[in-house]
Amino acid sequence: RKEVEQDPGPFNVPEGATVAFNCTYSNSASQSFFWYRQDCRKEPKLLMSVYSSGNEDGRFTAQLNRASQYISLLIRDSKLSDSATYLCVVNWGDYKLSFGAGTTVTVRA
Amino acid sequence: GAGVSQSPRYKVAKRGQDVALRCDPISGHVSLFWYQQALGQGPEFLTYFQNEAQLDKSGLPSDRFFAERPEGSVSTLKIQRTQQEDSAVYLCASSLPGLGSDTQYFGPGTRLTVL
Numbered sequence: 001r002k003e004v005e006q007d008p009g010p011f012n013v014p015e016g017a018t019v020a021f022n023c024t025y026s027n028s029a030s031q032s033f034f035w036y037r038q039d040c041r042k043e044p045k046l047l048m049s050v051y052s053s054g055n056e057d058g059r060f061t062a063q064l065n066r067a068s069q070y071i072s073l074l075i076r077d078s079k080l081s082d083s084a085t086y087l088c089v090v091n092w093g094d095y096k097l098s099f100g101a102g103t104t105v106t107v108r109a
Numbered sequence: 110g111a112g113v114s115q116s117p118r119y120k121v122a123k124r125g126q127d128v129a130l131r132c133d134p135i136s137g138h139v140s141l142f143w144y145q146q147a148l149g150q151g152p153e154f155l156t157y158f159q160n161e162a163q164l165d166k167s168g169l170p171s172d173r174f175f176a177e178r179p180e181g182s183v184s185t186l187k188i189q190r191t192q193q194e195d196s197a198v199y200l201c202a203s204s205l206p207g208l209g210s211d212t213q214y215f216g217p218g219t220r221l222t223v224l
Contacts, residue, residue, distance in 0.1 A: 043215035087151050099151030
């Protein structure tokens with residue numbers, strides 16, 4: 001079983017729509033959580049960290065549920081430029097990052 | 110400022126050839142990581158340096174893979190006797206002291222194709 005599991009999608013949504021997806025992680029001792037964004041043939045870039053209380057960054061909202069061991073990302077008012085693969089990333093408290101395989105989002109005009 | 114750079118961006122090797130992939134981290138970043146990303150997958154950890162010390166190489170898939178960072182800045186990932194299953198994007202990332210919560214900044218990667 002992989003340490004971080006994601007629905008690969010793709011999620012195809014029209015501009016302006018809201019899209020949300022989750023990831024689950026296996027290690028209950030996980031300490032830090034992130035969403036990275038990866039455009040096609042580009043490197044991953046940090047989108048946002050995920051905090052226990054939940055956090056927002058503009059149109060993006062991240063939630064963490066430690067009891068059920070899942071993290072969610074919600075994108076409101078989707079833009080064409082939001083089309084990308086979103087990588088769920090977990091850190092167990094050391095230096096390593098464990099990545100999910102990614103959820104692909106395509107926003108259409 | 111300049112980000113993480115990697116070279117070459119693309120490498121085609123015949124099976125059995127040796128390859129060397131270079132990473133220039135962000136200036137001042139103590140920690141350096143190598144990841145392997147297969148098609149359709151997330152990056153997988155290969156190895157970790159803190160300055161010139163290789164503190165973790167547990168993710169290297171075989172003894173054909175070797176990484177070094179002799180002066181604590183530039184790093185090289187070497188793959189000997191390449192096999193087709195080595196085809197992947199090799200990503201380098203750097204960060205400040207390397208706590209799990211520190212942001213890792215990724216380079217553009219080297220896309221290795223082994224024929």
